[in-house]
Amino acid sequence: MNCDEKVKEIVCEIVGVSKEEIDPDASFMDDMGLDSLRALEILAAIENAFGITIDPQRLQEMTTLNHVIKLTREYTEADQ
């Protein structure tokens, strides 16, 4: 499974939406009604799955699936 697919799977599991149904540009908070704790859950799961450390300041960027994918790519590519 490539990086993007893996991120998608993690995010879908945590936000409780199927991979087929998730809108990659929908806002977790405004469109899906998630709270800040759920965003932290996504951050922790991504860090653990990819063995990366995301700067806490960048949590605020993790507002949609596409943003999470972009951020994860940035960190995993920097590691390579």
Next chain:
Amino acid sequence: MNKVYITSANTIIGTGWDAEQNCHKILPQQYEPLLQSVPTRNMDRISKIALAAARSTLEARGITVSKDTPNNYGILFGTQFSALDSIHNFDMEALKKGALAVNPGLFPNTVLNAPACQASIHCRFAGPVYTVCSGPLSTLDALGIGYNLIRSGVTSMVLAGGADEAEPLHCAMQNNKKEKGEAAGFLLLESADTIHCGTPLAEIAGYASCALHQKQRTTLSFTLADMITTAVKSGGISARDIACLSLYAWLPANESERLLADLYTELKLNGTREAIKTDWMGSGGIVQANKIIGSKHKALWCLVNADEDKAAVLIIKRL
């Protein structure tokens, strides 16, 4: 001083049987249907069964509190163990996989007040939220504190009761051979002012709680009789009027029966008496109270809880 009425009650008593733990377990079908529309992802089991009991008690009274209405309604959640199992599981996960591997979504379960706060959040109760950890006296003390909060006018309505789980950790902590049981329940307590419709089920007429130090333990029945006399006096009644005496004690069954008989003689009672045999952890008091509400016997009940270092008494008049 306000009179304190019980206007609604619901207790979930485990109907499952776990032979290995020698324990009556609350089954998912007993609480899941009561949690419809509640987001329960990451909510631990103790919070779920506590919230289910709280919601069903309010529902039985036909009360829904809206999110924006200011109120001073309180929660008194009695529990011997509260979320100890969630704390331990969270810690075990960190030990097994490293501190970074824990799910932050589970951390809120690791504070001992979590189940009470879940009840406050989802029942919209905006007043004081007390978690009361008094070992086996937990739910009876929660009822007693709730009674006093309404009696003295601090709040006008409280959900008082509590819950406990009997997972392997709790059973190991209890370290006794008794049959165990899980129960989660609340009584809705109100002052005469807030009872607009419906008839109260019962009235709480007295409460006492104290620590038992070494000397008192050797003369336990005298000490308990004293406590009962004090409790009934505060409600303006006589101990002789007690028609049903119920004891929930940490002692083995035969010693519990003996203590009950001594107490019965000490108080010169004529009515019925019962010693609770199952170890309900902190939920003994709410199981006893549930029995009163379920009974048609309109009489004065005296509930006694005793642990090796403390005891509590609650007087309930079934109306």
Next chain:
Amino acid sequence: MNKTAITGMGIISSAGTNLTDFWNTLSCGTVTYKEIPEYKADKNFRTHIGARVQDSTWQKNLTEMQRQSFGKAALYAVSASRSALENAKIDMDTASRLRTAVVLSTTMGEIQTEEAFSEIRHQEGFGKIPQNLLRQYRTDHIASAVSSALQLSGPTYMVPAACAGGNYAVGLGKNILEWNLADIVIAGGVDVFSRVAFTGFQRLLSLSPDLCKPFDRERKGLILGEGCGIVILEREQCAHARNAKIHGILAGVGLTADRHHMTAPHPDGDGAVRAIRQAIQEAEGTVQDIDYISAHGTGTISNDKTEVKALETVFGGGSVPPLSSIKSMIGHPMGAAGAIELIACLQMLENNLLLPTVHYETPDPACNIDCVPGTARKAKLSCILSNSLGFGGQSSSIIITRG
């Protein structure tokens, strides 16, 4: 109604394990948190700062048997309770003869015991956990330890309320005196330094990697602490009758719930606003009476912003009295915070000196308040408000006035 007098104080804190050391440390603006070597050595911990009690002299008023059988939280509670009774000049016989109640609060309970047996379980399996540790882990045994060590006979309650705990305990203590269930109340909060809490807060991104800077625009989070604060409550009349020194009057208590979220405060500070107003109302005062506020001030972005918002709602923007957060020096001792801050407030009242918020440098437009930055400040004090806010939306405020 008969007022509730505070006549005794007992403290165990990273800032000192007796009242003199505690006051001297705080009034000099000394920071008491530092790097924890074992966390630095573990790559699973990205932050390593904590405020632990280093001085072990607090143990001297405990017996060997107590040290063997009680958990750490219970030991803190017993030791600080003894010191508080001594400070109140109440001898053990009197405490035992009268109806003396114990009301304590905590966030995590006997958590170091849990951490110890979890390690055993992890290494050797569930069956190897010793029975004495399982027994110690019972939360109610913290308050029972105080009752049994001091041979008391009043009600004994353990009322966990997360970080609002200290105020919840003194609030119930005041009620117990008013309800005539006791003559003396030993009330307070206790939490010991916890790996579980450190692990959880790290994953919530709530821990500061370096400094605790409440109300500063550059604040990065809280610093975990530990400790125990105990006060002795009695009816004012009784305190006068025995010529006791009254450190302060517990004039008002407000206990409310946000009913919003388990970890995030209500965005408008709903519970906090109602708690502050209730406390002021119970004290039969007005907002103009408050000379100083001991803020919850954890140093997290959301707490400080919401707390200031709540204060502005009650006092009016630009009219909030001077406030400070001693958490800038001792970190956040969780369930003990309210009780420890109450003791600091009583000492401020006595010395007419406001304790500072240290390391404050950059004003935050969202926290437009006077937080007594840097150094302690002289002020004439007669009425203090102290806030404590906790997980689950537990909000609490108390008001103390001069005795």
